[in-house]
Amino acid sequence: MPAIQSPAxxxxxxxxxxxxxxxxxxxAAFEQLVRQYERQVFRVAQHITQNRExxxxxxxxxxxxxxxxxxxxxxxxxxxxxxxxxAVNESLMRLRKRKTRKTVSMDEDVQTEDGSIPxxxxxxxxxxxxxxxxxxxxxxxxxxxxxxxxxxRTVFTLRDVENLSTEETAEALGLSVPAxxxxxxxxxxxxxxxxxxxxxxxxxxxxx
Amino acid sequence: MTCTxxxxxxxxxxxxxxxxxxxxxxxxxxxxxxxCEVVLDTTRQTIAIYRENEIYEFPTELRERxxxxxxxxxxxxx
Numbered sequence: 001m002p003a004i005q006s007p008a009x010x011x012x013x014x015x016x017x018x019x020x021x022x023x024x025x026x027x028a029a030f031e032q033l034v035r036q037y038e039r040q041v042f043r044v045a046q047h048i049t050q051n052r053e054x055x056x057x058x059x060x061x062x063x064x065x066x067x068x069x070x071x072x073x074x075x076x077x078x079x080x081x082x083x084x085x086x087a088v089n090e091s092l093m094r095l096r097k098r099k100t101r102k103t104v105s106m107d108e109d110v111q112t113e114d115g116s117i118p119x120x121x122x123x124x125x126x127x128x129x130x131x132x133x134x135x136x137x138x139x140x141x142x143x144x145x146x147x148x149x150x151x152x153r154t155v156f157t158l159r160d161v162e163n164l165s166t167e168e169t170a171e172a173l174g175l176s177v178p179a180x181x182x183x184x185x186x187x188x189x190x191x192x193x194x195x196x197x198x199x200x201x202x203x204x205x206x207x208x
Numbered sequence: 209m210t211c212t213x214x215x216x217x218x219x220x221x222x223x224x225x226x227x228x229x230x231x232x233x234x235x236x237x238x239x240x241x242x243x244c245e246v247v248l249d250t251t252r253q254t255i256a257i258y259r260e261n262e263i264y265e266f267p268t269e270l271r272e273r274x275x276x277x278x279x280x281x282x283x284x285x286x
Contacts, residue, residue, distance in 0.1 A: 027279070027282055027283050030282055031279055031282075034275060034278055034279065035275070038271060038274060038275060038278075039266050039271070042264075042266050042271075042274070043262075043264060043266065046264045047264070052264075055264075056270070056274060059274050059278075060274060060277055060278055060281075063278045063282075064278065064281055064282070067282050118215075118243070118247045121242070121243045121246045121247070122246070123246055123249070123250070124249075124250050124253055127253070128253070128257060129257075134261075137257075137261065138261065138263050141257065141258060141261060141263045142263050142264075145258070145263070156258075160255045160258055160259060161258050161259060163259070166223070181219050184219055185215070185218060185219050188218075188219075188251050188254060188255065189215075189247075189251065191254050191258075192247070192250050192251045192254045195250075195254055195257075196250060199250075199253075
């Protein structure tokens with residue numbers, strides 16, 4: 001049996017004190033949290049919804065919801081993970097409302113194996129940054145992630161763009177760790193396959 | 209180790225969490241199988257390119273506007 005670690009030896013995250021102050025009505029403390037995470041919340045919302053106006057609304061709604069529910073935050077997880085979970089739920093709800101896609105839940109649309117089996121084995125040479133300018137590269141990256149089903153896009157965004165751990169991603173999405181790992185692998189492989197159309201080494205041709 | 213077995217280990221491999229008993233087999237497969245070596249390298253580049261390039265701008269003007277809107281609703285009315 002592993003020894004149970006004493007809480008006293010764990011480092012206390014600086015957000016804990018800010019949250020405690022905010023719970024007592026200290027808006028300056030809450031403002032500090034907003035400042036720290038507004039960029040991340042906006043980025044998560046924009047990645048999931050692929051729509052800037054939606055991302056703006058979601059950023060506001062997520063922080064207001066967090067403010068209203070601050071008493072429910074027990075500190076079992078990081079404040080940022082708890083906040084990202086709110087932002088993800090708001091984003092998925094927004095996608096459902098927009099109904100531009102048939103399926104928007106975390107559970108649907110991930111059954112397909114399409115694109116998850118590697119087929120393109122060309123090397124990426126020269127590397128993408130050498131091959132494309134910043135603007136063109138940005139267009140390719142946006143277009144490519146847009147084509148991924150929302151369930152995969154969300155996992156990839158939290159784990160690889162926002163750098164959450166697998167456990168934090170699972171917590172933020174209400175998924176099991178194995179489910180996150182399975183979706184992450186398929187998301188990465190699908191993106192790799194799609195990007196390879198642009199980045200693969202050509203015989204004598206510098207660009208597609 | 210087959211290519212399918214290798215793919216099943218890919219996520220743990222990136223995280224440095226492959227079971228030590230399997231690690232030598234994974235590394236041997238990368239040396240032997242050019243396809244999997246390419247998949248490993250290009251998947252690594254896929255992750256890096258999204259991590260390093262901020263693909264959605266969050267300009268200061270927008271940040272300030274959102275920040276003000278959030279705080280206006282949070283502050284207690286006098």
